[in-house]
Amino acid sequence: MNLAKTLTFCQPPGRNYVLPNGKIAAAFFDFDGTIAECEPDFVRAKKMFWRFLRHLGFSKHEAAEMFAKIEHENMSLKGFEVHMLGEAMAQTYRALCKHHGKRVNSDDELICREIGRHPYWRKPREFKDALPVLNRTQHNFLMVLVTIGNREAQKYKAKMLGLQFDEMIITSESNKRLLVANAIKDCNIDPRYSFMKGNSARSDGDVGHVTNVIYNPLETGLKFDEAELPKNTGFEVFLVKSWREAEEQGIMRLVRRRRYLLGDQHTYAESAEDGMSQDMFNPMQ
Numbered sequence: 001m002n003l004a005k006t007l008t009f010c011q012p013p014g015r016n017y018v019l020p021n022g023k024i025a026a027a028f029f030d031f032d033g034t035i036a037e038c039e040p041d042f043v044r045a046k047k048m049f050w051r052f053l054r055h056l057g058f059s060k061h062e063a064a065e066m067f068a069k070i071e072h073e074n075m076s077l078k079g080f081e082v083h084m085l086g087e088a089m090a091q092t093y094r095a096l097c098k099h100h101g102k103r104v105n106s107d108d109e110l111i112c113r114e115i116g117r118h119p120y121w122r123k124p125r126e127f128k129d130a131l132p133v134l135n136r137t138q139h140n141f142l143m144v145l146v147t148i149g150n151r152e153a154q155k156y157k158a159k160m161l162g163l164q165f166d167e168m169i170i171t172s173e174s175n176k177r178l179l180v181a182n183a184i185k186d187c188n189i190d191p192r193y194s195f196m197k198g199n200s201a202r203s204d205g206d207v208g209h210v211t212n213v214i215y216n217p218l219e220t221g222l223k224f225d226e227a228e229l230p231k232n233t234g235f236e237v238f239l240v241k242s243w244r245e246a247e248e249q250g251i252m253r254l255v256r257r258r259r260y261l262l263g264d265q266h267t268y269a270e271s272a273e274d275g276m277s278q279d280m281f282n283p284m285q
């Protein structure tokens with residue numbers, strides 16, 4: 001029996017992510033700064049923290065310097081776990097107390113931790129058009145969430161937005177390229193017709209070594225997130241400014257290309273950007 005036909009029968013009704021060569025087309029999505037806003041909550045938490053420290057009699061300037069150093073050291077040593085912001089705030093508070101010969105108050109230390117915990121457990125706000133585009137994308141792709149952070153916190157946020165993914169890759173380290181490469185192997189994914197959409201040139205862009213990348217820098221807050229996007233990897237980088245553009249200039253083009261795939265022999269229809277026929281991709285199919 002034809003393998004492609006067999007696998008097609010395995011798709012859930014209404015989904016169309018098995019390619020003519022029997023492999024799977026997958027859409028990998030980052031969450032923070034890509035699907036949902038992230039930066040404003042961290043900016044707010046830091047403002048609250050400075051305010052609280054000023055209330056305790058410490059200078060914001062001194063606290064900010066100490067905090068930046070502690071946060072940077074922690075991140076490089078322990079990764080991006082959910083408690084790390086609160087921990088860095090508590091450490092900063094303790095360091096300030098020590099520096100000024102003040103006694104550490106356990107309630108104040110707890111408040112610091114709580115301020116740092118808040119951004120992870122709030123209701124997420126999705127970026128414009130993210131949900132309808134995700135909804136349409138799931139018809140044509142296996143949906144995979146690839147996010148750095150704490151498993152419970154990330155699952156909670158996805159659930160709060162009503163999102164469902166076929167696979168979730170949640171890591172506390174910055175190793176998306178390796179984890180996506182593993183998923184490509186494990187799920188029989190064809191990386192030529194798949195993509196990673198993200199806002200970080202460093203961690204999401206790096207996935208461009210193993211599949212296509214839709215780079216959509218909706219948030220570019222962290223300095224260390226800046227990096228060169230990969231070149232000459234055999235895959236494509238689609239640079240877009242919004243979810244709508246991501247759909248029109250990345251996702252739809254990859255869907256179009258699969259129509260020219262026959263068995264393992266693929267030919268890319270290098271069509272002009274403009275004049276793209278809308279009926280090549282029916283998002284409702």
Ligand SMILES: [Mg+2]
Nearest residue numbers: 030032033199
């Ligand atoms: Mg991100």
